[in-house]
Amino acid sequence: MDLYEHQARQLFQDHGIPVPRAEVTRSPKEAREIARRLGGRAVVKAQVKTGGRGKAGGVRLVADPAAAELTARQMLGTAINGHRVRTLMLAEPVDIAEEFYVSYVLDRASGGFLAIACAQGGVDIEEVAAHHPQAVARIPVDRAEGVTSAKAGEIASAAGLPPRTADVLVRLWQVLVAEDALLVEVNPLVRTAQGHVLALDGKVTLDDNARFRQARWGDEDTEQRDPLETEAAARGLHYVKLDGEVGIIGNGAGLVMATLDVVAGCGARPADFLDIGGGASAEVMADALSVVLADPAVRSVLVNVFGGITACDTVAEGILAAVDRVRPTKPLVVRLDGNNAARGRAILDARAHPLVEQAATMDGAARRAAELAHTA
Numbered sequence: 001m002d003l004y005e006h007q008a009r010q011l012f013q014d015h016g017i018p019v020p021r022a023e024v025t026r027s028p029k030e031a032r033e034i035a036r037r038l039g040g041r042a043v044v045k046a047q048v049k050t051g052g053r054g055k056a057g058g059v060r061l062v063a064d065p066a067a068a069e070l071t072a073r074q075m076l077g078t079a080i081n082g083h084r085v086r087t088l089m090l091a092e093p094v095d096i097a098e099e100f101y102v103s104y105v106l107d108r109a110s111g112g113f114l115a116i117a118c119a120q121g122g123v124d125i126e127e128v129a130a131h132h133p134q135a136v137a138r139i140p141v142d143r144a145e146g147v148t149s150a151k152a153g154e155i156a157s158a159a160g161l162p163p164r165t166a167d168v169l170v171r172l173w174q175v176l177v178a179e180d181a182l183l184v185e186v187n188p189l190v191r192t193a194q195g196h197v198l199a200l201d202g203k204v205t206l207d208d209n210a211r212f213r214q215a216r217w218g219d220e221d222t223e224q225r226d227p228l229e230t231e232a233a234a235r236g237l238h239y240v241k242l243d244g245e246v247g248i249i250g251n252g253a254g255l256v257m258a259t260l261d262v263v264a265g266c267g268a269r270p271a272d273f274l275d276i277g278g279g280a281s282a283e284v285m286a287d288a289l290s291v292v293l294a295d296p297a298v299r300s301v302l303v304n305v306f307g308g309i310t311a312c313d314t315v316a317e318g319i320l321a322a323v324d325r326v327r328p329t330k331p332l333v334v335r336l337d338g339n340n341a342a343r344g345r346a347i348l349d350a351r352a353h354p355l356v357e358q359a360a361t362m363d364g365a366a367r368r369a370a371e372l373a374h375t376a
Contacts, residue, residue: 001206004047006089008202012186015175017168018198022091028072034090035068042090044071045201048083050243056080061093082243082297084226094200095193100161101125102169103185103203104141104176113176115139115147115169117159121188135160147173164197165189180210228272228291235287237274244269245373247292247301247330249285251276251310259304262362268370271298281314282321289326299376302369303334304362312336312344320351331372332356335365 003011006024013019023034024047035042046058053059058080062068068090078085101121107114118136120128129136137158141147147155152169156162168189176184183205190200206214232239238253242260246268250256253275260270272292276284292301305315319334332355336344348358359365 001208002049003204003206004049004087005045005201005203006047006087008184008204009089009199011175011179011204012172012199012202015171015178017171017175017186018196020092020094020198020200022089024087024089025072026076026087028069028076031072031088031090032065032069035062035065038090038092040064041093042068043093044068044075045089045091046075046078046080046085047087047089048080048085050081050083053080058085082241091200094190094198096188096190096200097193098162098191099188100159100165100190101136101185101187102155102159102161102165102172102189103183103187104147104173104181105185106182107140110140112143113141115141115155117155117161117169119160121190125187141173146177162191162197164191168197168199175204179204180207180214181205182207228294231294232274232287232291235291237276237284237288237291239275239291240273241295242270242272243297244271245297245299245376246369247271247274247295247298248304249274249276249288249292249301250304251306251308251315255304255306259302259362259366262366263302263370266363266367266370268366268373271295282318282325285315285318285322286325289322289328289332293326293328293330298330299374300330300369300372301328301332302365303332304365305334305336305338307336307338307340307344309339311340312338313340313347314344316344316347319348319356320353323353323356328355330355330376333359333365333369333372335359335362 009019025031042062044060044062060071062071072088075085099121101118103116104113116138139155147170152166155169156166172184181204185203186199188200190198226241228241229239246263248259248270250259256273256275263270274288276288359368
């Protein structure tokens with residue numbers, strides 16, 4: 001579960017990590033008042049769960065309260081990388097002398113955690129990592145030992161960070177442990193012209209499996225959730241909105257993830273991740289199609305199912321019943337494999353729905369769905 005920046009910022013503040021003064025709003029008029037309380041000048045930051053926000057115009061420095069209100073009116077309701085802006089955070093401007101990058105992330109390969117730090121933080125950290133990987137320090141963290149003052153000093157030294165950042169590194173590890181996080185990231189961590197170290201932006205991913213022992217978790221996962229994600233959750237579907245044009249429906253998280261990769265390899269962008277799980281009844285398929293096709297960015301839909309407990313003939317009947325119920329206007333490409341696949345394909349062939357076509361392989365299905373998306 002990813003948090004919004006203002007939620008991550010609150011966790012940092014709760015654990016003693018210094019952050020600039022800031023307030024959250026969904027109202028342009030309130031943005032004016034917040035800017036006034038912050039001293040006039042403010043940084044207006046769109047609260048969306050996507051990268052590249054700054055380069056997309058989602059972070060702007062305003063000179064006075066009137067400009068804050070105008071900027072808020074311009075930002076609210078717009079989309080950044082497919083994510084609608086519904087909330088803004090206004091933060092006190094900071095006189096930045098240096099920008100750094102620090103994070104802790106679960107390293108699934110080793111089963112432990114990795115500290116990642118760099119003395120060159122900010123919006124271009126991805127380019128630094130890609131073109132100057134030697135500038136990025138990657139230090140394994142022993143889960144039992146954690147990040148002590150000595151370990152924090154080791155991380156700071158390896159990355160070329162000022163020694164005074166060590167305290168933030170210790171406290172950031174405390175955030176990860178106390179909040180059951182899989183990722184905690186500060187980018188940028190800055191040294192101000194006055195010598196203070198502040199976390200200007202943060203990203204936190206919480207472990208959903210730890211919800212049972214995190215009683216204080218409330219609406220972190222639903223606040224500002226995309227309406228389609230909210231609708232899908234209400235229907236019991238595992239759906240994540242993405243920013244592409246090919247809708248994806250599959251059964252099993254692994255198969256869906258593989259489908260996303262294959263579609264991307266065909267030059268198209270997936271519009272969603274939707275896992276229908278083990279069942280593919282008419283009702284489940286209709287719900288899945290309704291959610292996927294409600295996304296105006298979707299130009300084609302790829303249904304990729306491997307029949308197991310639920311046989312492919314049942315899936316095919318579910319698809320046709322769903323098509324009759326939803327009445328799609330976008331083309332569907334269906335790939336069936338596994339249990340009773342031949343019978344399932346025959347059912348679809350017999351119906352010969354004008355918007356439903358089949359492909360024998362996942363590669364072929366992805367390629368065709370990409371073609372249809374590009375020509376729609």
